[in-house]
Amino acid sequence: MHPALRPSACPGLLRIVQALDGGICRIKLSGGSISAAQALAVATAAEEFAGGVIEATNRANLQIRGITGEHSRLIERLLAAGLGPRSAAGDDVRNLMLSPAAGIDRAMVLDTRALAAQILATLESNPGLHDLSAKFAVQLDGGEALAMLEHPHDLWLSAFERKGEPWLAFGLAGCPTDTAAGAVRLDDGHCLVVAVLELFLALARPEQTRMRHLLAERSVDSLLVLLGERLPLQRLDTWQRTPAPSGRHLGTYPQRQPGLVHVGAVPPLGRLTSEMLQGAALLCEQYGDASLRLTPWQSLLLPNICEQDAPALSQQLQALGFLLSADQALAHVLACTGSTGCAKGLADTKRDGQRLAALRQSADAPLQVHLSGCPRSCAAAHTAPVTLLAVSPGHYDLYFRDAGQAGFGALQARNLTIEAAGALLDARPRSPLDA
Template identity: 70%
Template sequence: MSQALRPSACPGLLRIVQALDGGICRIKLNGGSISADQADAVADAAEGYAGGVIEATNRANLQIRGIGSEETALIESLLAAGLGPRTTAGDDVRNLMLSPSAGIDRQMLIDTRPLAEQILASLQSHERFHELSAKFAVQLDGGEALAMLEHHHDLWLSAVEQDGECLLAFGLAGCPTEMPISAVRLEHGHALVIAVLELFLDLARPEQTRMRHLLAEQPMAGFVAQLAERVPLVPITCVPRASSMPPIGAYPQREPDGFYVGAVPPLGRLDAAMLRGAAKLARLHGDGSLRFTPWQSLLLPNIQARDAAEVIHNLETLGLRCSVDDALAHLIACTGSAGCGKGLADTKGDALQLAALLQRHGQIQSVHLSGCSRSCAAAHVAPVTLLAVSPGHYDLYFRDAALPGFGALHARNLTIEAVATLLDARSRSPLDA
């Protein structure tokens, strides 16, 4: 770990970035997975060297907030737990997102984990890839029923069946809910990723840090033609996939009598006791691992059917949400003004108030509260977005595929009470039935 860290605004495990509530350390998890012992190490670090706040991110990673003066001790404790990169410069580029149910999903076409290991090893070991932006991201799914497919990635790969053969369809600067550009055979999956990254670095100017920046200037057809010179491509005719809902509760796995249990930390935040408690349940009833999801939630895999109800009860006792009928389980909120200098409202506090009002009205809706237009908490557009304009006041947007950004602006400068009333009335309107 002797390489120097490059400047970046993005936190990493080795780079603590300051916020209003202290330092932020982002722990990138391989495929979103973490062992129970590693979860305990994160809980200990958050409690011992920070304010005790742990966040599940929308890229299936973890963050520790409120870090004070003991940055070095915190980093060393996490490295000792095996949560660091293979090389210092490799930490920034470990941006590979898998399905949370990789390898255990009943609907999967392939187990993506072996290919993911190859890709992660290359991202960290190829020095040239360290030139990539800390935001440059790759997604890989194996056709699982559980997959977040609405997050835009610089490169995405998705397992599909065509003419009796399993292929990896792929796209650039988009997501699998869009038409794929082309495909490769499974044995060329790793070579495709290498070729795309190398070609991007060959063509992009320093200020073109993301694939979308390059493709705004470089025609897609030209990029793909050059790509075809490096790896054999297969024409693809599959239809776009539809993204699934966040996993809440118990779901059957591929293995007989195996279940995974999904739980949502309120607004994506855990404390040390929650994380330790979930780790203990993973040891007692699962395989000793936890998986974090791009819905800012977690799941415990390989739970026996007879234990699922007990696991759910114990997770709820810890303060996690395990019911789809819980309004709070469907709300997303950024850090807000309590921890971010750009936040115009206390989004976390306002979200708790909104959840209570929606629950009282019997309304279960997916709502995103954003303290500013950067939309840090959600990597995709939610059905309902509240954009803060001042403390306790928000502009209300409804998702519209024909419009950019958050969608259609419906009302301005609403209080949380007004938002709840409007959403309740709209849900009961026959025009929206």
């Protein structure tokens, strides 16, 4: 372990955490973006030091699984590719999520990348912020149509216009679709983030690692009073973030820039081989701007593609094993590592997810199904329309999302086989909550 790293169960680039199938190295990407050269470095490192297994995470990062040894050489390889933090102690706090279409989305109110770079630089270089939990997370939403708005964050900011001027609505321990706690001018966005994080660290006890823990004892209004002493805040009475359309991480969509499109591709169940990542990197060099973006849907986005090249690119991505169509049931299945790689997993969720998708491929309208090997819900930070919670090998309890119930939602049936779960889902009426 690097001497500057604190103990934690969360993997990082510098902290390789042991799992049932070997070590895990998590590579946090600035705004979810990675260059083709960096992606090739990850693919090569995964092949050389692990089993070639790479996962796209639900926070738009990458992680290498199955690392068997030579941890220091693997870390050195990734650091040489420019994938590390500015300082060792800053790795854990690089938890800022953007839209994968930041700067290119037609619907965006604000290109968030400049503010994001400023926030990340502060997170990495300010020693006072390194005491934040490795799970403490911030979201910066620019109003894009392609945006994950269901993942809860400790602090979220969402761009909107007021009298032609950009503002940022913000909230604590929730999502941009929640009621905002207040708003600040864009110029005060960086100051707001720093103020919230410093206030949290000043008020929270050591065991209160997340904003929701602090809010269990203190009201949002009391925190706003303290924040208002550091910067001007505005109340918001009528603002509401428009929900993003579902499925836009799949396939081809026009960009804000004329003549350019972005192409979204899903690795089955969020897992890539070295060959898949290497192939995608080479394709973004050939057709795009030599960059890839990871998404919170455990997928890849290839930006800045000439519109006429999109069909050829899509065909080659499919040949590599990526899914590009919303008609493919497997593109809507989430699954954690499961019992083959995690000691807490009670079932082989990856294999069972493949079986469920095969059973449901003929369904009229695929809906998102989440298979979780244990109650920790590592594969989904949000509540999916349908959750299958493993209770034993090949058997699951079935939940439907219910806004009135916490956790996975309303329990529908217990101890189902995958075949029984598929039959029950086929018989279920379609709901607006299935999106």
